[in-house]
Amino acid sequence: MRRLSWYPVALLASSCACSMESAPCDPMAETGVHELHERLVILRDKGLMIGHQDDLMYGHDWAYEDGRSDIMESCGHYPAVMGWDLGGIEVGDSCNLDGVPFGSMRAAVAHADAMGCVVTMSWHMRNPVTGASSWDLSAGNIIPALLPGGESHELYRCWMGRCADFLKSLKDKDGESIPVIFRPYHENTGGAFWWGCLSATEEDYVSLWHWTVGFMHEAGVHNLLWAYSTDIFKDAEEYMLRYPGDEWVDIMGWDAYHRPQDWDFVPGMRRMARTVADLAREHGKLAALTETGLESVYMDDWWTGILHPSVRGFGLSWVLLWRNAHDRDNHFFAPFRGHSSEEDFRAFVAQDDILVLDDIK
């Protein structure tokens, strides 16, 4: 039971009460987290929420203009879910890896929360051993070095502490903590990141997840729902290889992008959606497509013709479209005003089972 040894015993004892979607896995979760969890359970039966990464921060051809959103300008509604990335917080940077100032992020999260949006955060954390990006695999499996007793453990605690401080600093206008769906160590069945399948062993990945949850709890971070997410995967067995366990996860997700040259998207997505939804039901969790998109959206009917048939009818809670970079012409995954898929996006959003912010208030 090596992996459990860092966790406070009192919390472990009470965490076993976790059952069919009844409660967040953090036994000390704040009221707002319980409310968000209940809301997600109710909304899951209503439809599939549309999400967008960095929606309020910038869009295809603009940046940091209050009130703007490419999704809103395309269909007249803000997305129901908004995502941000914490990459860079660990080293004390003032902006994240995509140039978003953490101060603006904090303010935008409060604004999104006040509007009624669901907030989710990923973390493209740097490689703590090499200091390079999360894509740096050169040091191999570094997880043993990060865990207690490892040579980079103190540094890792410091990095994690900075993230904890930021998460705790997310407050609404009444000073109440804003609940966040936190999605660290994502795409674990893929090889892109230092915590991914080409570098980390399955056991070490799970140990890192457990240690991270324990650290956040000891640091007093109780405003999170925890989302586990893989990359594309073959079957339920592969999906579960790094699953940390029901007491450590609230939402089961996966990330999958449409790359027509690599795989047949619609049948592949339906297979993965069914698998994640079935597993989530078995484990009493919520399910979501935690990142997706077709880069440059070069198919005008991608929304109704490809995405909708890929994800409808499985009981997923949301799909998060990746970001519309303002400084790279082809790097966008959502429509924007004037884009050739705009009309199809409006038709998609008008479907009964698709939820935007106005549908979840």
Ligand code: BMA
């Ligand atoms: C990737 C790309 C990168 C970005 C990273 C983190 O998929 O969008 O440009 O830095 O996500 O947001």
